[in-house]
Amino acid sequence: MSPFTTLGLAASSLIERPLRTLLTSLGIIIGVAAVYAMLSIGEGTKREVEKQLSSMASRSFTIWPDWNRRRTSQSKPSFPFKESDVDEIRNIAGVFAATGSLQRNSTTISTEIGDTAANFLGVDPDYLKSGGQEMLAGENISYADIEQSAPVVVISDGIQKTLFKNQDPIGLSIKVNNIAFTVKGVTTAPDSNISFGGNADMFVWAPTSSARNRVIGGNPYVRNHIRSIRVIGDIGANFPKIEQEINIIMRRSRDIKTGAPPDYRIFSSRGWQERNAKSQKTISYLLAAMGAISLLVGGVGVMNIMLVSVTERTREIGLRMAMGAQKSDIMSQFLTEAILICVLSGLIGLGAGYGLSQISLGSEEIKMVFSPKIALLSFGSALLIGVIFGFLPARRAARLNPIEALRHE
Amino acid sequence: MKPPLIKCNDLTKVYKMGQSEVYALNGVSLEITKGEFVAIIGSSGSGKSTLMNMLGGLDKPSSGEIRINGENLGTMSGKKLARFRNATIGFVFQQFQLLPKKTAHKNVSLPLQYRRPKPDNIDVRVKKSLEMVGLADRATHRPTELSGGQQQRVAIARALAGSPQVLLADEPTGALDSKTSKAIMALLQDLNRQGITIIVITHEDEVAAYAERVIEFRDGKIISDHLQKAA
Incomplete structure (x- = not known):
């Protein structure tokens, strides 16, 4: 058949x-x-x-002081970080970038057109680059700006839309909590992996020094303090090793005794992923x-x-x-x-x-x-x-x- | 004298029933020539069905020799026996054995579907077979739509479709009333007159009466073998 x-x-x-x-x-x-x-x-x-795992966010750590802890018997609040901590971390093998920032949420940003609540950050030049953000107009913050404590800011395109009605804002004046800055550049908002809660489109970035001196204010314990540190590893880097090295640097810098719990926390989206x-x-x-x-x-x-x-x-x-x-x-x-x-x-x-x-x-x-x-x-x-x-x-x-x-x- | 189409020599078939041996066939020798119409009669258990299974290549003898067309069935492989059944034998069964869900045409074509190489004129041959049994107009009917007599005619057409050398009919009228039985036997007689060798197994004398030659079996042996004038 x-x-x-x-x-x-x-x-x-x-x-x-x-x-x-x-x-x-x-x-x-x-x-x-x-x-x-x-x-x-x-x-x-x-x-x-x-x-x-190949995205920027998954290659990054963010280090924050542990606000929920008090520092052993001295009952002092947890210290912010120093700018020198950032420099040390930047030298770890496998680290692509390390950048420190200061932050104040819910500042009032105003121009002649209006005002809005926004996230205000003091950053160094690497910050915007390492966040995967794109410069849309003008220039990034420079090391010279930090040195001179220049009253300049980079704004997010969300701010540009709201407070400048989409006109070219470069060189125009903008007020952060009533303190005047000059707009130096426009960039995209950071990607959603880095959460800022509300105002996700509204950002103003100033050089660390000017943000500290003019808006946020100093810290009684640490000179030139930094609120948080973002570390980006190379693609395919040994992330646990980097984390280990960060711990060594931080414990030494913050004088944490062997065996004592750290007073800072390292967040990584990698573990979650x-x-x-x-x-x-x-x-x-x-x-x-x-x-x-x-x-x-x-x-x-x-x-x-x-x-x-x-x-x-x-x-x-x-x-x-x-x-x-x-x-x-x-x-x-x-x-x-x-x-x-x-x-x-x-x-x-x-x-x-x-x-x-x-x-x-x-x-x-x-x-x-x-x-x-x-x-x-x-x-x-x-x-x-x-x-x-x-x-x-x-x-x-x-x-x-x-x-x-x-x-x- | 023509050489015999079928030649059996001292056939025996032994079944073991526990310790004892039962002879279904016990030393049967017979010859059947091409074109004969033979009735094999006997009561149940006489060995006639065993002989028929052997003639049809469905069973093998315990000893002795059975040759059809000069070929020794006893030494054939299963594959060769299947081919032999397909090409040489046409079976007609008491219970018709039609496939209930297939049309008459499909049922009749069955032997040709198993022919190797596959013939290319299956439809023509099926139609011709159905014509020979007078059911050309029932080709698309299913068995359930046909009377018992018509079903047996379809079965006969199926047996004929493969153009066999021998038509083996096992109690072909066993499931039919007497009027239909007569018609079926008349059909077989008619087919025999067209040159087809027919062997009918039966226990009824009325059926045997249609044959030219009657071989009677009892207890696995031939007790009589005679020619008669067919009814």
Whole structure:
């Protein structure tokens, strides 16, 4: 019997028993959909993690004094950092940039046009560069500005829109808490990975010295204090090592005794991202297990139905043998039937899996990716199930004795 | 004298039932020539069905030799036997054994689907077979839409479709009323007159009456073999 005729025979046998075919295929459909979902979540997670880990935000640490702690018995508030701390950290191997900043949230920024609440920061030239921000107009803050404590600022485009009605603000005057500065440059707002709470578009950056001297004020304990330090590592740098070195520098600078808890904290979005990746991996293993179990159960279902089918059609098998069907003809007839149902279910399952992945595209937590490799793999597992679980029933059919089969009631 | 189409020589078939051995066939020798219409009669257990299974290549003898067209069935492989059944034998069964969900046309085409190489004129041959049994207009009907007699005609058409050397009919009228039985036997007789060798297995004398030659079995042996004037 030609392969084409065998296929037609298998197809008509499935069509002749629609309900049974549908029920049998359900297990395989669910299994393949789960396998597909699992693989595409895994792939999506991998790509997302790669993307996140190569982004600027994931390569950065931010160091803050621990405001919640008081310094041992002296009951003094936690010290801010010194500018020299930044210089030391900048020299650690694998550090791409280190920059110190001062910050005052909710300052009032005003021009002739109006006023708004904004984040006011004192920064050095590296700050804007290392934050991945783009200069839109004018110039960045320079070291000369810091040295001279120049009354200049760089503003975010949000400020430009609100307080300058989008006209060119370079050289114009702007007031920070009623203290006059001159606008030197316009830049984009920092990306959302670095959270400033409210006023996410409203930023004014001044040189550290002028911000300290003119707006924020000095610190009674530390000369030339710095509120926080941002450290950016090189791509592929050994981040735990960098963190360790930062700790050594900070403990020495802040005179923390061996074994005493630190009075500062190092924040890194990297750890959070890695935990996130891990939890997605767990989801994907869970789905893998579900898919495998479903495929297995589905496969057993296929085998069961094929065994029933062979018993039911014993007389048909006997007749076909009497008409000249060879064992291989009978074998391939039933094997084809099992494979066909698995392949069709596999296709439907792929469709369902693809649909699921389209739905999940809107969700932030789960990333799914379509790839032909994944489709082929989940489809291949359906095919394999068909072959494995179709074999036994098909062999049973092929081994029937035609005389007894013809007499079967 | 033509060489025999079928030649059996001292056939035995032994079944082991626990310790004892039961002889379903015990030393059967016979020859059947091409174009004969033979009835094999006997009560149940006489060995006639065993002989028929052997003639049809569905069973092998315990000893002895069975040759059809000069080929020794006893030494054939399963694959060769399947080919032999397909090309040389046309089966007609008591219970018709039609595939219930397939049309008459599909049912009749069954032996041709297993023929190697696949013939390219299957449809023509199926139509011709259905014509021979007078059911050309029922080709698209399913067995459930046909009467018992019509179903058996479809089965006969199926047996004929492969252009076999021998038509083996096992109690072909066993499931039919007497009027339909007569029509079916008349059909077989008619087909025999067209040159087809027919062997009918039956326990009814009325059925055997249509044959030219009657071989009677009892306890695995031939007890009589005679020619008669067919009814």
